[in-house]
Amino acid sequence: MKRIDGIGLHQVQAVYSGAEGQLWELVMGEQIHLGGLVSSMDLAEKAGIAPGMSGIDLCCxxxxxMRMLVRLRGVARMHGVDVTETVVKLGEHRCQAAGLSDRITFSLADACQTGLPSASADFIWGEDAWCYVVDKKRLIAEAVRIVKPSGTIAFTDWIEGPPGLSDAEARRFLTFMKFPNIQDMAGYQRLLVDSGCEVLRVEDTGRFAPCVDLYLNMLNRQLTYDALRIVGYDMTLLEQLGAEMKFVGELAHAGKIAQGLFVARKHGPVPQEKNA
Ligand SMILES: C[S@@+](CC[C@H](N)C(=O)[O-])C[C@H]1O[C@@H](n2cnc3c(N)ncnc32)[C@H](O)[C@@H]1O
Structure with missing residues (x-):
């Protein structure tokens, strides 16, 4: 697993409390992950997320x-965990405005140490966020602890692709993104199995490169002034960010980074068929 030193919770909290987080929302929308709703629906379908279930979104x-799962998948209740106070407050405000705060709650906590009761949800959910977590082994172990036996762990994440990143590419990419490290498909599978799960599905969604192309197009052709406002009208900074984004796009086109999709089941009793 490629890693860099000096990136941790403080750097991530700074991103999502400030201009960088706002820039991500400008190009991606409220759902800050590659593919937006299409990606979420795809993950929900492949993970068998069904009406009436309860879930926990780690790094929400x-x-x-969570609002999408409650509104469009009939999920009964969601609880979100995030370590950045700004986004948790914003999330609570948006859920209240949407009339969903009776079904969606939040904790301000590290996803590796949520403080939530064991075996308390039907599924654990994560979308393009676990790449920010330093200790992925602890994160997966925590996900497995809080899901019910036979429950589902479903997530997408930014991963290293088969050609691999050179050390220089990894350093530049991880530094720009404020990721302490980056997993790959085999690494996540191993962590899930070692934590007591059966891995049901692992795939490259193929969404990374086209999405980054789209973001670059929007920034260069339509949203330039909005982006400039967010960075305090600093044209040089915006150009630097654009250059790093272009570099991310090149890595994605080369297959060196990808959006991985993972669905796993915690070991436990096999659910009985009705009327069996
Ligand atoms: C890309 S955003 C998540 C986007 C969200 N999943 C979505 O699809 O809209 C990454 C989030 O991870 C959170 N985060 C990063 N490391 C964390 C950790 N160790 N524990 C909890 N939250 C964390 C950040 O605060 C940020 O809000």
């Missing part, structure tokens, strides 16, 4: 994924 940001 402003809770857009």
């Amino acid at each position: 940001c402003n809770g857009a994924g």
